[in-house]
Amino acid sequence: MPTCTALIVAAGRGLRFGGDLPKQYLHLAGQPILRRTVEAFLRHPAVTGVRVVIDPAFRDLYDKAVDGLDLPPPVTGGPTRQDSVLNGLEAMAGHAPDLVLIHDAARPLVDAQAISDVIAALETGPAAIAATPLADTLKRGTVEGAGIVSGGTVDRTALWRALTPQGFRFADILPAHRRAAGLNLTDDAAVAEEAGLAVTLVPCDQDNLKVTNQDDLARAEKLFLARLGDVRTGTGFDVHKFAPGDQVWLCGVSVPHDATLDGHSDADVALHALTDAILGAISAGDIGLHFPPSDPRWKGADSAQFLRHAADLVAEKGGVIAHVDITIICERPKVGPHRDAMVARVADILGLSPARVSVKATTTEGLGFTGRREGIAAQAAATVRLPLILE
Known part of the structure; x- marks a missing residue:
């Protein structure tokens, strides 16, 4: 079985969420969101290790959130998410795994099936990402927020929402990230695409949401508790x-x-x-x-x-x-x-x-x-x- 490390990106400050604490340290059903996310990967039998990238300014919050979990020391993040991921990959290079799953700390509802499916897709391709097809009709408006429809209806055929985890063969994604430094790409799949790597779309549960505001957190708590029947x-x-x-x-x-x-x-x-x-x-x-x-x-x-x-x-x-x-x-x-x-x-x-x-x-x-x-x-x-x- 290939070695597989989950790289959890938790260095952001969550400015869109508001409040004094980064959202990954807020509680979801009694435990920090970050802990819920980390535990989802620690429990998976195909994941052989977990590394977390953090902002060292919140080291005390991190230590409390993961207290008792078997984790190596956290990696210091960079000024952007892309920089943070590269720092995490570089920290793993000395004992490189075969595969790496890069995942947002603010997606605590990732399920075992999504993790398994992304790993399975790496057997036949260099990159694979959890994704969901767009279900809603899309309109192009005049301005952000409330505006007037100006561009009509956008064809959603073949459009997908890119989620995480995003999985890669480690030997491919580290040099791809090194070459992409400074390009300000939106996610790790874009880094892979820039390097010419084929990216497989892996359908996953729509509940794998990213907590970005208070409404998301409330929804995530309902979904989390609904799983605990x-x-x-x-x-x-x-x-x-x-x-x-x-x-x-x-x-x-x-x-x-x-x-x-x-x-x-x-x-x-x-x-x-x-x-x-x-x-x-x-x-x-x-x-x-x-x-x-x-x-x-x-x-x-x-x-x-x-x-x-x-x-x-x-x-x-x-x-x-x-x-x-x-x-x-x-x-x-x-x-x-x-x-x-x-x-x-x-x-x-x-x-x-x-x-x-x-x-x-x-x-x-x-x-x-x-x-x-x-x-x-x-x-x-x-x-x-x-x-x-x-x-």
Whole structure:
């Protein structure tokens, strides 16, 4: 099988979108658009590597967006998209793949079929691009925007919209880009054409849209969630007893108390229950399977890493966490004064809006071990959405 690297172009500032952040770092269904795009290629079995080209001014946003993904260091972009692509290709030249797929970071809805079809087309030609035939009637007007039809109807026969990914044999596209430097061509297919390479049009799903404005983002979110028709719920329950100390960890927040919780990690009973709930929703076992208490690596560990691991497993399946609900069961300490901080912390760990996180507390009216103030229990429920696969 040929080696194939996806080159994700994410160096633009998205001025047409507006706002303070480049659009690729805005969230789509709880995760940055860039992460959604990168994951689409990381999941594909024929893609052997992913490189991302960024504006270094936004390196902090990039690092947060791809946290936990197995990626090499990003490539510094140039003043134009064409320059950025060339920088990316040059960065790959030392360990050149057989094939390269060049893709816009702002196209997060690219599906596996489009990737497969572009790669397949490179078996018989040097270049291939995802494209859709024009379906709408075209009119030539007097001015941009609202104007008068002056040129009549444009014949749309044989007209296609060029999308991405655009795939090439690496040995052909790098020298083509080098020769085209400074020509200001509109896409990589135009670079290939300038070099005399035949470009194959590969029909793809119309949903492979490019997010350029707020309406596009809203549409992309609807389309993304519509793909996730397999809705699952998982539950978790955990208990930890008290031990001498002066604080307890609950939902990733340090709460002052006249005791601590006894456990191999930080004994965050709430995060442990929630981790099990998410793992249960995707049928991935329990927290002990992934982080055995017998392993010294987890002694005193921050339970946030357990929860992030569970969330990453959902993302690897192409899913999203839709909502989480935690109930902390204890007489003391009082949870109410810390509830907002707990919600914010869980939301931050999972990359969710706080509106998708619920933290509640209750007592057992003096009954049982929690009523006797011997420890704390927690139960949790998690709802996840996964791609619908009929089995």
